[in-house]
Amino acid sequence: xxxxxxxxxxxxxxxxxxxxxxxxxxxxxxxxxxxxxxxxxxxxxxxxxxxxxxxxxxxxxxxxxxxxxxxxxxxxxxxxxxxxxxxxxxxxxxxxxxxxxxxxxxxxxxxxxxxxxxxxxxxxxxxxxxxxxxxxxxxxxxxxxxxxxxxxxxxxxxxxxxxxxxxxxxxxxxxxxxxxxxxxxxxxxxxxxxxxxxxxxxxxxxxxxxxxxxxxxxxxxxxxxxxxxxxxxxxxxxxxxxxxxxxxxxxxxxxxxxxxxxxxxxxxxxxxxxxxxxxxxxxxxxxxxxxxxxxxxxxxxxxxxxxxxxxxxxxxxxxxxxxxxxxxxxxxxxxxxxxxxxxxxxxxxxxxxxxxxxxxxxxxxxxxxxxxxxxxxxxxxxxxxxxxxxxxxxxxxxxxxxxxxxxxxxxxxxxxxxxxxxxxxxxxxxxxxxxxxxxxxxxxxxxxxxxxxxxxxxxxxxxxxxxxxxxxxxxxxxxxxxxxxxxxxxxxxxxxxxxxxxxxxxxxxxxxxxxxxxxxxxxxxxxxxxxxxxxxxxxxxxxxxxxxxxxxxxxxxxxxxxxxxxxxxxxxxxxxxxxxxxxxxxxxxxxxxxxxxxxxxxxxxxxxxxxxxxxxxxxxx
DNA sequence: TGAGCTTGTCATCTC
DNA sequence: CAGAGATGACAAGCT
Numbered sequence: 108x109x110x111x112x113x114x115x116x117x118x119x120x121x122x123x124x125x126x127x128x129x130x131x132x133x134x135x136x137x138x139x140x141x142x143x144x145x146x147x148x149x150x151x152x153x154x155x156x157x158x159x160x161x162x163x164x165x166x167x168x169x170x171x172x173x174x175x176x177x178x179x180x181x182x183x184x185x186x187x188x189x190x191x192x193x194x195x196x197x198x199x200x201x202x203x204x205x206x207x208x209x210x211x212x213x214x215x216x217x218x219x220x221x222x223x224x225x226x227x228x229x230x231x232x233x234x235x236x237x238x239x240x241x242x243x244x245x246x247x248x249x250x251x252x253x254x255x256x257x258x259x260x261x262x263x264x265x266x267x268x269x270x271x272x273x274x275x276x277x278x279x280x281x282x283x284x285x286x287x288x289x290x291x292x293x294x295x296x297x298x299x300x301x302x303x304x305x306x307x308x309x310x311x312x313x314x315x316x317x318x319x320x321x322x323x324x325x326x327x328x329x330x331x332x333x334x335x336x337x338x339x340x341x342x343x344x345x346x347x348x349x350x351x352x353x354x355x356x357x358x359x360x361x362x363x364x365x366x367x368x369x370x371x372x373x374x375x376x377x378x379x380x381x382x383x384x385x386x387x388x389x390x391x392x393x394x395x396x397x398x399x400x401x402x403x404x405x406x407x408x409x410x411x412x413x414x415x416x417x418x419x420x421x422x423x424x425x426x427x428x429x430x431x432x433x434x435x436x437x438x439x440x441x442x443x444x445x446x447x448x449x450x451x452x453x454x455x456x457x458x459x460x461x462x463x464x465x466x467x468x469x470x471x472x473x474x475x476x477x478x479x480x481x482x483x484x485x486x487x488x489x490x491x492x493x494x495x496x497x498x499x500x501x502x503x504x505x506x507x508x509x510x511x512x513x514x515x516x517x518x519x520x521x522x523x524x525x526x527x528x529x530x531x532x533x534x535x536x537x538x539x540x541x542x543x544x545x546x547x548x549x550x551x552x553x554x555x556x557x558x559x560x561x562x563x564x565x566x567x568x569x570x571x572x573x574x575x576x577x578x579x580x581x582x583x584x585x586x587x588x589x590x591x592x593x594x595x596x597x598x599x600x601x602x603x604x605x606x607x608x609x610x611x612x613x614x615x616x617x618x619x620x621x622x623x624x625x626x627x628x629x630x631x632x633x634x635x636x637x638x639x640x641x642x643x644x645x646x647x648x649x650x651x652x653x654x655x656x657x658x659x660x661x662x663x664x665x666x667x668x669x670x671x672x673x674x675x676x677x678x679x680x681x682x683x684x685x686x687x688x689x690x691x692x693x694x695x696x697x698x699x700x701x702x703x704x705x706x707x708x709x710x711x712x713x714x715x716x717x718x719x720x721x722x723x724x725x726x727x728x
Numbered sequence: 729t730g731a732g733c734t735t736g737t738c739a740t741c742t743c
Numbered sequence: 744c745a746g747a748g749a750t751g752a753c754a755a756g757c758t
Contacts, residue, residue: 625736627748
């Protein structure tokens with residue numbers, strides 16, 4: 108009903124405007140200004156445009172989502188990397204490097220033949236080899252497994268890679284070829300087109316995978332040395348590799364590792380190392396040679412590895428330096444500096460004691476395990492004593508901790524393994540690597556501390572924390588990490604299995620409490636920062652919204668003002684055209700135009716102000 | 729040398 | 744009620 112009325116009055120409005128407009132069509136006022144249908148049309152058009160725009164945005168968002176779905180956020184680097192295939196558990200993940208590499212494969216080689224063309228040529232030239240070595244080079248690289256994946260999937264018994272495999276990622280041809288085959292193989296390799304093609308492919312591969320960014324490469328493969336770039340012409344490499352029947356692989360591990368660098372990071376460093384060794388046992392010499400030892404292990408570790416243990420022990424103990432079996436005292440020797448700078452350390456320890464002025468029996472020996480555990484002579488340290496211990500905590504280690512920061516963190520991560528053996532604890536920690544790792548990440552590195560602002564870690568990892576020093580001083584037979592990160596049940600079990608004196612128990616509980624609280628504080632701060640960031644974002648969006656509304660308001664005000672002005676102009680013009688019977692114009696001060704509810708327009712005499720005011724005084728509305 | 733930032737620790741509260 | 748986590752406050756160390 109109301110709508111009907113509105114419609115009706117609107118129609119009458121328009122009629123009135125039509126009349127007025129027709130009366131003075133050349134006044135300059137455009138009819139569109141009053142035409143509600145026209146405005147409705149405009150509105151509809153605008154709406155349609157908006158809809159289209161929204162559709163377009165939605166489509167773009169969908170596409171972006173689809174793209175992101177194929178990518179995975181690397182939480183460490185913040186980069187998006189291609190999501191590994193569902194069978195990633197069996198196959199090494201495809202790294203971005205490999206993606207680049209594969210992308211390179213599918214590219215045309217530019218000034219020469221494409222790789223596909225090479226393959227085509229091969230297929231035409233050597234139809235026999237096609238059947239015997241079907242996988243050498245005749246599949247298109249587009250469907251090939253990435254070179255590195257192939258490498259990693261190879262069993263140790265598999266022969267070294269053929270040149271074609273090196274370049275294309277295909278499995279190697281049979282290692283023992285028949286003379287005919289070998290000849291054909293050599294001929295094949297000597298084909299200039301193939302050389303060119305392989306060289307280009309190899310260069311592509313090397314360019315994309317050989318010289319990774321040192322920082323990123325190091326981050327991904329902490330233990331890997333950086334090899335000098337391979338400068339030899341690819342083809343000479345290939346031909347040397349081709350002498351596989353002599354079983355002397357001339358290509359060094361450097362080339363192999365560099366060539367397949369892209370895949371290595373996807374495998375745990377030690378695994379990759381073992382895999383390499385298994386794949387090419389003859390490479391051991393290279394790996395254990397000078398060039399590597401200096402890079403993999405500190406001299407002290409080298410000595411341990413090379414001098415004191417049999418090969419098997421070397422495998423077990425030196426394969427990853429962090430797995431060196433240790434006693435509880437060795438737990439604190441995880442910092443490599445300990446073995447080398449022990450004299451320095453003792454000096455600093457002396458310094459502590461002499462500085463402290465507190466009687467802790469004068470020498471570091473006073474804190475010897477025997478005494479503190481059984482004698483109970485060091486029952487608890489006062490805070491000041493603890494502070495004394497804190498004052499110069501292993502500055503000599505910082506150099507080594509810088510050098511071995513990455514390995515040292517790994518040391519920490521695995522430190523509990525041998526210890527659990529030591530304590531007879533079932534290997535529960537192995538089942539909970541995430542727990543320990545997560546705790547440690549937070550504990551040691553503050554890796555994801557939200558407000559570090561890319562500053563380097565100020566406390567170097569090699570430096571013993573206060574609690575570590577205290578634990579060492581009281582000869583606590585567990586690592587601080589264990590104390591902090593073990594689940595409560597395991598922790599209690601561990602405590603019950605060891606006869607700890609009161610001071611040790613108190614310290615262990617304190618360490619656990621402090622450690623937990625430290626992590627909690629870090630989480631709390633992280634949350635706080637995230638909240639702040641979130642609120643800032645919200646604030647920004649609210650400000651945007653406010654700005655938008657303000658600008659809309661001002662636009663509307665402006666538009667309204669303009670409409671009023673036009674209406675006023677129109678009104679005056681219409682009014683000025685009205686004439687009485689005598690042809691005189693009406694005075695706008697005496698009359699006004701008014702519209703009744705039924706749409707009729709009347710010329711109404713104005714009520715005099717005095718009268719009006721009286722009236723309003725008499726009967727206020 | 730002081731300001732500002734980060735981090736560890738303690739006390740207290742809540743679950 | 745004990746224990747774990749959350750959080751404010753403070754202090755120390757670092758830039």
